[in-house]
Each structure stands twice: as structure tokens, then as C-alpha cells.
Amino acid sequence: MKVAVMxxxxxxxxxGACLADxxxxxxxxxxxxxxxxxxxEGHIPIYEEGLEPIVQRNVQANRLEFTTESAEAIQNSDIIFIAVGTPSDxxxxxxxxxxxxxxxxxxDNLNSEKxxxxxxxxxxxxxxxxxETIAKRTDTPFHVISNPExxxxxxxxxxxxxPDRVIIGSSDSNAAETVGELYKPFMRRRDRIVYMDVRSAEMTKYASNAMLATKISFMNEIANLCDRVGADVEKVRAGMSLDERIGPHFIFPGVGxxxxxxxxxVRALSRLGAENDFLTALLNSVEDVNNRQKLRLVHDLKEHLGSLKGKTIAVWGLSFKPKTDDVREAPALVGIERLVSEGATVRATDPVALENAQEELAHLGDKVSFYKDEYETIKGADALLIFTEWNQFRSPDFKKMKEIMAAPVIFDGRNLYSTAKMREYGFHYDSIGRPTV
Ligand SMILES: NC(=O)c1ccc[n+]([C@@H]2O[C@H](COP(=O)([O-])OP(=O)(O)OC[C@H]3O[C@@H](n4cnc5c(N)ncnc54)[C@H](O)[C@@H]3O)[C@@H](O)[C@H]2O)c1
Incomplete structure (x- = not known):
């Protein structure tokens, strides 16, 4: 099929790359x-494992093109994806x-039924x-389908x-079937296409993300409570996960x-509620809990040090999760902003998100410096905060760390290390929802 991706x-x-493939x-x-x-030129502007060879292979085979010319792309395609951003207003x-x-x-470029x-x-x-927007501007027939990603x-x-599932929301069964055909190559083991009406498809995406966000905030709330009552959230998590109704996925405590x-x-769904005279009480709390959790490490560190003024704080992990260079609304960035506003200077590292973080934090000037090497980052630091659970942070050289840090203090937002071992190594080690031994 001939496809345009906007x-x-x-x-x-x-x-685009997978459909070309x-x-x-x-x-x-x-x-x-x-x-x-x-x-x-064959370079990928984002960090995403396995994407580059697919792009290169399909560009070479003339199945995948890149352009800034919308008109030509639309006119030469039967199916047009809208995949632009929908940021928060x-x-x-x-x-x-x-x-x-x-x-x-x-x-404005609809030259045939698409x-x-x-x-x-x-x-x-x-x-x-x-x-409505399209119909106001053209008489050429067309179909609009919801196919959230x-x-x-x-x-x-x-x-x-x-995919776990492909959602196709349409009021036209022929158009829906054509889109289904596009996904058939990815359904060879098991057909996971779910057809429904457009509004339900739009809601399925928001409901899924809101459910996952709710799981995270729920576990963070339990972790924060564990801290106060002397329970270990990692043991609680292990115990909960064996209940098949709960399962092991997405119940890790952390920094939000x-x-x-x-x-x-989550914000957009709450807003949709407000616009329809409906209070999304649970979702509002999910967001509140998350906003607090993003600052948890800095809050705990401040309590430990008394004041952050004049302190040098190292940060490991800047992307919002491992294996991506995406730093949008990343807890690390929120934490760094707060550290600087409290008078600290920050030394930060990340395996792939350094450039993006540097751009986002440029306004903080020389209050934040960036390093490729995680040990260089902690040189002379009064404490280390860990925001992202990149694999390379899981088994560091603790002896070396202790030698080069100004003080052996770690606040770990991802529960990477054994609390007992850290005590043995002589660190002040704080994590999320686990008793400090
Ligand atoms: N990133 C994810 O993990 C993810 C997952 C599922 C769904 N989504 C949703 O998919 C959508 C896109 O997200 P993203 O992360 O890919 O966004 P993105 O910001 O990475 O990409 C959007 C692109 O659209 C381009 N653009 C803006 N206006 C344009 C126009 N008029 N014509 C052509 N291009 C234009 C921008 O330059 C940008 O490159 C969002 O609604 C998002 O919520 C994202």
C-alpha cells in the first residue's frame, strides 16, 4: 500500500520504518x-534500539522516503497517518x-478517496x-480512523x-478492513486486532495509559507508607505479584x-472529565502523588544533609526511563531544577540522553555540568542521586566510588542495590520503601 506518515x-x-519493512x-x-x-543521510535523530538498520534497509530499497513536502506525500498515498505531537496545553x-x-x-491536497x-x-x-476540518475544505470523499499507538x-x-494489540476505531467497515490489512504482516502468530467505534478507540489509549500511571502512583504510595511503618516494599511487591489478578508488571516503586x-x-483525561462536568478524583490523585514522588529523592537528601546550599550533588540517569534518550517530564530534570534552586551544584550523566538534557537544562548555566563517564560524575560529590535504572548502574565499583566521592552517600530512586551490602561497604544508602539497615 502507499502510505504517508505526517x-x-x-x-x-x-x-513508517516498520510499515516499509x-x-x-x-x-x-x-x-x-x-x-x-x-x-x-541515513542517521536516526532519536535513540531507539534496532531502528537504524530498518530505516537504512528500506531507504536503500526505495520503500521509505523522507520529505518536508506534505502535498506530494499526501497526493501520492492511499493511507495517511497523523503522528504529530499532542503536548499538554x-x-x-x-x-x-x-x-x-x-x-x-x-x-487541501486530497486528490482522491483516502x-x-x-x-x-x-x-x-x-x-x-x-x-469536520477536512470536510469543510474539500468535497473529495475520505475516511477518518482512530488507530492509537x-x-x-x-x-x-x-x-x-x-504488538499486544492493534486498535482500529472506525464507522466504516471497509476502511477498517483496509487498515487491518496493513497490520496483517504483524499478526502472523496471533490476530490481535480489535475493531471498535472511533470514540471507544480514542478512549482505549487514554484509559490504558491512565491505568499504568495509576499502578505506578499506587506502588509509590505503598512504598512511602512502607518507609514509615518499617515494611520492605520490594518484599511486598514480590508477594503481591504472585496474585494473578495483580501480576508482576508495572508495580515497581520509584521516583515517579x-x-x-x-x-x-493523565492530565488530558482529567481535563476531558472537567470539560464534561465529571470529577476524575482518582486521576487527579495519581498526578498529585506523582508530582510529589518526583521530588522525593531531593526531599530526603535535604533532610539528611540539613541544607543543600553549596553542596555538589551527582546525578546518574537523566532520561525518564532506560533505553531512551527522551527527557520530557523526566523526574531527573525536575530533581535537578530543585537541587539548583536549593543552592546545590549538579554533576550529571546518562548513557544516551546527555545532549537532550543539556538542551533542557541550559537555563541553569554552570550550575549543572555533564559527564559521559559515571565515575567522573561523582568526583568530589557530597551525594549521588540515582534517577534512571540503566543497566550499567546496577553493579558499579563501590570501592572506587567511595574513594572519589567527597562523602559516601547514595539516594537511590530505583532500588538497585542491596541495603545490607551498602551498609557493609560503608555507604549511607537510602532507597524507596525499604528499611535502612
Ligand atoms: N513517544 C511515545 O512513546 C508514544 C507512544 C504512543 C503514542 N504516542 C503519541 O504519538 C504522538 C506523537 O508522539 P511522538 O513522541 O512521536 O512525538 P514527537 O514530538 O517525537 O514527534 C512529532 C513530530 O511531528 C512533527 N510535526 C509537527 N507538526 C507537523 C506537521 N504539520 N507536519 C508534519 N510533521 C509535523 C514534529 O516536527 C515532530 O518531529 C503523540 O500524540 C503521543 O502522545 C507517543
């Missing part, structure tokens, strides 16, 4: 000229300006808005090629959720 970010690029002809469009130029609602801009561009697929995460009713950064290619999806999607 927006070549984390979702658009993976979608299944034999379709795909044109990926982006307004960011630098990004398009990089991709044309000032009131927490999803900002639909990019989605509606693309809808207008599609309308299927428009909304892959961006959008509030219930947005596909109707996209339909569930891939996870860090395993995006694998998730797209072996971040990234480009959970925070904005």
Missing part, C-alpha cells in the same frame, strides 16, 4: 528540515494544533474534529512488529513516571 518523531518514524511504500513527512535531512488539555494543522493540509488515520494520542471526539520507547520496534505520554495523558 510527523516523523518517536511514533511516526517507527511506524513489511513491503509498503512509505513517505515520512516532517516540518523539521534538520530531522528530514539527517534521515535522508496550559490548562492540561491536549493541544490539538498540530493534528488540526495536518488535517487542513490533508484536505483513509486518514489518527495515530496521535487524542481526546475522545478529536477524530470527529479532524473529519501503544509502542514503548526503548522497545518501540519490537512493540510495533509484535515521566516521559512524553503518561503525564500529559
Amino acid at each position: 510527523g516523523t518523531g518517536y511514533v511516526g518514524l517507527v511506524t 513489511a513491503g509498503n511504500h512509505v513517505i515520512c513527512v516532517d516540518v523539521d528540515e534538520r530531522k528530514v535531512q539527517m534521515l535522508r 496550559h490548562d492540561g488539555s491536549a493541544d490539538l494544533k498540530y493534528v488540526l494543522q495536518v488535517a487542513a493540509t490533508i484536505a 483513509i486518514v488515520i489518527c495515530k496521535s494520542t487524542v481526546p475522545v471526539g478529536t477524530c470527529d474534529l479532524v473529519r 501503544f509502542l514503548k520507547e526503548g522497545s518501540a520496534v519490537q512493540d510495533f512488529q509484535s 513516571y515521566g516521559g512524553s505520554c503518561f503525564p500529559k495523558d
